Amino acid sequence: MKGPALVLLAWGALLGVNTAVLIALGGDELPVLMLGGSAAGSALVGLALLARRRRREDERRAVPDLSPPAALAAASVAGLVLGAELGQWLILLSAGGLALALGGLLRELRRSRQA
Amino acid sequence: MTAAALGRGGVIGLVGSTDHKRIAMRTAVAAGAFFAAGGLLALLMRAELAQPGLQIISTGTYNALFTMHGSTMIYLFVTPFALALGLYIVPLQVGAAEVAGPRWALAGWWLYVLGGLTMYGGFLTRGGAAQATWVGFDPLSNAVHSPGEGMDMWILGVALATAGELLWGACLLATVLRHRAPHMTLLRVPVFSWTVLVTSLMVLFAFPVLIAAMGLLWVERQWGGVFGGAEGPVAYQHLFWFYGHPVVYVMFFPFVGAVAETIATFSGRRFFGYHAMIASLLLFTALSMSVWAHHMFAIDGVTVKYFSLTSIALVLPAGIEYLDMVGTLWGGAIRLTTAMLFALGFLVQFLVGGLSGIWVGSSVLDYHANNSYFVVAHFHYTLFGGSFFGLLAAVYMWWPKVTGTLLREGLGRLHFALSVLGANLTFFPMFFLGRDGMTRRVADYPESAGWGTLNLLESLGALCIALSLLVFALNVAVSLWRRRPATDDPWGGHTLEWATTSPPPRHNFTRLPPVRSYAPLDDLRHAGREQPA
Numbered sequence: 001m002k003g004p005a006l007v008l009l010a011w012g013a014l015l016g017v018n019t020a021v022l023i024a025l026g027g028d029e030l031p032v033l034m035l036g037g038s039a040a041g042s043a044l045v046g047l048a049l050l051a052r053r054r055r056r057e058d059e060r061r062a063v064p065d066l067s068p069p070a071a072l073a074a075a076s077v078a079g080l081v082l083g084a085e086l087g088q089w090l091i092l093l094s095a096g097g098l099a100l101a102l103g104g105l106l107r108e109l110r111r112s113r114q115a
Numbered sequence: 116m117t118a119a120a121l122g123r124g125g126v127i128g129l130v131g132s133t134d135h136k137r138i139a140m141r142t143a144v145a146a147g148a149f150f151a152a153g154g155l156l157a158l159l160m161r162a163e164l165a166q167p168g169l170q171i172i173s174t175g176t177y178n179a180l181f182t183m184h185g186s187t188m189i190y191l192f193v194t195p196f197a198l199a200l201g202l203y204i205v206p207l208q209v210g211a212a213e214v215a216g217p218r219w220a221l222a223g224w225w226l227y228v229l230g231g232l233t234m235y236g237g238f239l240t241r242g243g244a245a246q247a248t249w250v251g252f253d254p255l256s257n258a259v260h261s262p263g264e265g266m267d268m269w270i271l272g273v274a275l276a277t278a279g280e281l282l283w284g285a286c287l288l289a290t291v292l293r294h295r296a297p298h299m300t301l302l303r304v305p306v307f308s309w310t311v312l313v314t315s316l317m318v319l320f321a322f323p324v325l326i327a328a329m330g331l332l333w334v335e336r337q338w339g340g341v342f343g344g345a346e347g348p349v350a351y352q353h354l355f356w357f358y359g360h361p362v363v364y365v366m367f368f369p370f371v372g373a374v375a376e377t378i379a380t381f382s383g384r385r386f387f388g389y390h391a392m393i394a395s396l397l398l399f400t401a402l403s404m405s406v407w408a409h410h411m412f413a414i415d416g417v418t419v420k421y422f423s424l425t426s427i428a429l430v431l432p433a434g435i436e437y438l439d440m441v442g443t444l445w446g447g448a449i450r451l452t453t454a455m456l457f458a459l460g461f462l463v464q465f466l467v468g469g470l471s472g473i474w475v476g477s478s479v480l481d482y483h484a485n486n487s488y489f490v491v492a493h494f495h496y497t498l499f500g501g502s503f504f505g506l507l508a509a510v511y512m513w514w515p516k517v518t519g520t521l522l523r524e525g526l527g528r529l530h531f532a533l534s535v536l537g538a539n540l541t542f543f544p545m546f547f548l549g550r551d552g553m554t555r556r557v558a559d560y561p562e563s564a565g566w567g568t569l570n571l572l573e574s575l576g577a578l579c580i581a582l583s584l585l586v587f588a589l590n591v592a593v594s595l596w597r598r599r600p601a602t603d604d605p606w607g608g609h610t611l612e613w614a615t616t617s618p619p620p621r622h623n624f625t626r627l628p629p630v631r632s633y634a635p636l637d638d639l640r641h642a643g644r645e646q647p648a
Contacts, residue, residue, distance in 0.1 A: 003301040004292035007397075011316055014401030018425065022405070025421040030350055034357050035405060038320040049292070063217050065621065068131035070218035074225035078275050082233060084333070085267050105218070 008046030015039035063112065069104025072097055133217035134621060138224050139203035140517070145228050146196040152235070153187030154584070156180045158577055161541075165574035167562040177558035178246035179265075183234070185249030186269065190276045191231045193502055194362060197369040198283040198318075200509055201311035203517065205287055207612035208308045210296025210630065212622040215289035216282075223282035230276030237265035237272075245269035248556065250359065251332060253351040258336045267336060274329040277322050277358075284318025287311050296611070298630045302393070305610040305633050306379075306386050309393055310372030313400040317361040321404065325358035349416055356407035364403040366498060368396070370505025371436060374458040377508045378440055380606050381455035382447025385634050388439035395439075399432035412478045413485045419478045426476030433469055437462070452606075453527030454511035457504050460535055464500030468493060471546070489549025495542040504534070507587075515601030518594070519617045526590040533583030540576025544569040609634035 016039040022032055079094030132138065160180050163171045172180070206214050214220050237244035242263025247256035251270065254260055291304060291312040304312070328351065335341040342351045379386040386392065406429065408422040440462060449455070471493040475481045484490055507530075514522050548569055553560060560566050604613040613636055615624050631638050 007292070007301065007312070008316075011313075011397060011401060014398065015404060018401060018405040021424075022418065022421050025418055025424075027418045027421060028416065030353050031408065031418070034324065034353070038404060041320060042316070063133055063213065065133060066127055066131045067133050067218050067221060068127055070133070070221045071131045071225055074222035074279075075229065077222075077278075078226055078229040078233075081271050081275055082229075085264060085271060 002050065005046045005050035008042050008049060012039050012042030012044075012046055015042060064108060067105075067108060069101045069108060073101035073105065076101055131221065133213070133221050135202050135206050135214035135217060135220060136517075136619065138214075138217075138220050139199045142195050142199035142202065142224055142227065145224075145231070146192050146199065149187050149191035149231055150196075153184050153192060154581065156184040156187070158581060160184065161574040161577040163558055164560075164570050166571065167560055167564075167567055169559050172558065174558045175243070175246065178556070179238075179244040181556055182245050182248050182269075183237075186234060186245070186273070187231075188498070189249055189362060189366070190273055191227075191234070193366040193498060193506070194280055195227055195276075195283075196506060197314065197366055197502075198280055198287065200369055200373065200506075200513075201287045201308075201314070202283060204513060204612060205290055205308050205311050206294065207516075207615065207619060207623055208305045208610050209291060209294060209299055210611050210624065210627050211290055211294035212624070213294075214286050215294050216286045219282045220286045223279040223286070226279030226282070227276050228279075230272045230274070230279060232272075233268050233275060234272030237268040240264040240268065242266075250352075250355055251329075253332060253335065253342045253348050256332060256336070257342075258339075261336075267333065270329050270333045270336070274326050274333075277325050277329070281318060281322040281326070284315040284322065288315035288319060291315075296627050296630055302390070303630055303633050303635075306375040306389065306392060307369070307372035307610070309396055310368040310375075313396045314365050314368045317365055317400055317404060321358045321361035321365075324354055325362075328354040328358070346416075349411070349414060352411050352414065353408065356410045360407040360410065361400075361403050363494075363497065364400065366502050367505075368400070370461070370502045370509065373509035373512070374461050374505045375436075375440060375443070376608075376610065377454050377458040377512050378443050379634075380512065380608050381450045381452055381458070382444050383450075383607070384443055384447040385609065385637055386439065387442035387445070388435070389633055391435050392439045395432035395435035399429065399436070402429050402432065406476075409476055409478075409481070412481045423476065423478045427473065429476070430469075430473065437466075452511070453522070453524055453531055454508050454606075456528065456531045457508035457511060457534075460531065461501055461504040461508060464496055464504060464535075464538065465502075467543075468496030468498075468501050471496065484549060486554055487549035488545040488553045488555055491555050492542050492545030492549060495538075495545070500538050500542065504538075507531075507534070512606065513612075514594075515605045516612055516617050516619070519598075519601055520594050521599045521601050521605065522590050522594045526586055526593065530583050530586045530590060533579055533586060537576050537579030537581075537583055540579060541573050542576070544572050604636070607640075609637040611635060 015035060019032060019036040019039050022035060076094045076097035079090050079097065083091030083094055159172065160177065163169070163177060202214060202220060206212070235244070240263060242265050245251070245261065245266045245268070247261050247266060251273070256266055291308055295304065331341045331354070332351070342348060375386055375392070402425055406422055406426045408417045409426045411417045412419060412422070471489070475484050475490060475493055511522060511527060548566055551566070553564070553566055560570070601617050603615065603617050611627065611630070612619070614628050628635055628639055
């Protein structure tokens with residue numbers, strides 16, 4: 001994972017240089033925090049990639065052509081968020097949908113491991 | 116009914132397919148529908164502005180129209196379309212069987228569509244849709260100045276749609292980094308896929324900040340205490356523009372990549388200066404993450420020196436990219452297909468947007484241009500004259516690959532001519548109106564200002580753009596109704612997507628050609644020529 005890690009590290013370094021210039025020119029806390037945070041985040045993901053070994057071909061899991069539980073999970077998350085505006089009934093309905101979707105996703109994952 | 120039977124068609128196939136191509140197509144169709152809605156809002160605005168005085172709509176309605184027009188184009192059309200293009204093409208270009216994290220990509224589509232419908236749901240509420248601009252400026256967007264559910268729906272919709280786009284960004288990044296074909300090193304990844312890679316980096320680090328800002332804005336509207344005091348609105352703007360400027364480049368880079376591929380293909384030459392382009396993309400995106408407060412020059416408490424410096428520094432990587440594209444054209448066997456015309460249109464018109472960007476990137480000049488039609492002209496030249504032309508170049512080039520049919524070239528040329536005329540008639544006069552002091556986001560202007568003629572020209576230009584889009588719709592309808600089948604590689608493309616069938620099968624490839632450079636099909640052609648007869 002050296003190449004991908006280098007991309008993230010290089011990008012993090014460029015953001016780091018920009019953060020340093022911002023600090024040198026008297027940047028406020030919030031801008032420094034956001035830009036510096038992105039630089040650190042990019043570098044951390046790069047380091048994590050560096051530490052991670054490449055997955056072998058035979059380790060790759062088959063993904064089903066259809067995944068209704070993934071669609072249901074996303075719709076349920078949207079329902080939970082909208083429930084804040086439209087009422088508790090939608091939150092309860094969406095929570096039920098999410099539980100169902102997570103169950104379905106677990107079943108899909110178990111099947112793909114067995115395959 | 117078996118799962119296999121539902122795999123390609125049927126309701127379950129429609130809502131739950133994990134095929135990256137189907138997700139991308141659904142996104143493109145949804146984005147197209149939102150674009151039509153946003154375009155209608157723009158036409159209504161231009162109808163109102165065609166002459167001084169209020170004739171068609173009230174000022175409140177006008178506020179809702181420009182808020183929803185900007186929100187639609189940015190959150191629901193150009194950004195998702197750019198990422199959808201990546202979702203379709205990137206796995207093919209890097210020789211992958213599917214996108215990384217297909218379930219996440221599917222979930223992203225649902226979040227995006229439901230987010231968009233939520234934003235538009237605001238029109239059905241008592242107070243109407245949101246009216247606080249696509250930025251949702253605080254305190255304009257707080258419960259005192261924007262009462263009613265429309266604003267809340269906008270906030271939640273923006274958060275949901277952005278979350279969906281964030282998931283796509285993560286999937287695309289992982290695809291380029293981890294799902295490449297054997298022997299496709301990072302320095303053999305085609306230019307378009309590189310542009311999507313750097314776009315995904317910006318999505319990954321900028322979009323979560325917008326989701327957080329929307330969450331905070333919603334809390335502010337319910338209970339207050341988040342963006343209070345003199346510093347609160349400035350803090351909101353920092354949070355917003357940390358997303359708001361990178362997203363301009365999210366809406367730009369994939370189309371730069373598409374234009375680069377178009378120019379290389381229709382010049383019959385490999386892309387010139389590949390390595391310089393990759394380096395400039397990394398530099399460009401890192402700078403794009405660091406310029407956001409140039410939108411806030413007119414506000415106290417901004418480090419003007421830094422943000423002006425980084426904004427002007429953008430000309431360096433932008434110059435390299437232009438040089439590479441002109442270098443590719445230089446000495447090439449140029450074929451002026453519709454795709455190539457739109458790519459060349461992109462190069463010229465984006466230049467106008469880019470050069471006017473130097474103007475507004477300079478803090479001293481920006482004090483005059485701030486909040487005027489000059490800014491509206493600048494960003495429409497980048498987003499419409501630039502990105503939208505790039506998008507159309509991409510559509511005309513990859514249409515045969517996606518549908519297996521050819522679009523009509525004659526109608527395509529008419530579409531291009533009307534687009535150029537419409538874009539320049541609509542947006543160029545805005546530079547003069549801005550210079551003369553016409554402020555943006557107003558439904559009316561005084562007759563004595565003498566802005567009537569230029570505004571009328573702009574409204575005629577908007578009609579011309581609408582007409583150009585009708586020609587495009589006709590072209591699509593004709594091409595699907597009376598099909599002219601496309602071969603697997605109708606243009607003589609350079610990259611792997613042209614090595615598979617049109618349209619590609621479920622897992623993209625039955626066999627892959629060897630990958631020895633960023634233009635593997637061009638390698639094959641040259642190898643064929645060099646072999647003795």
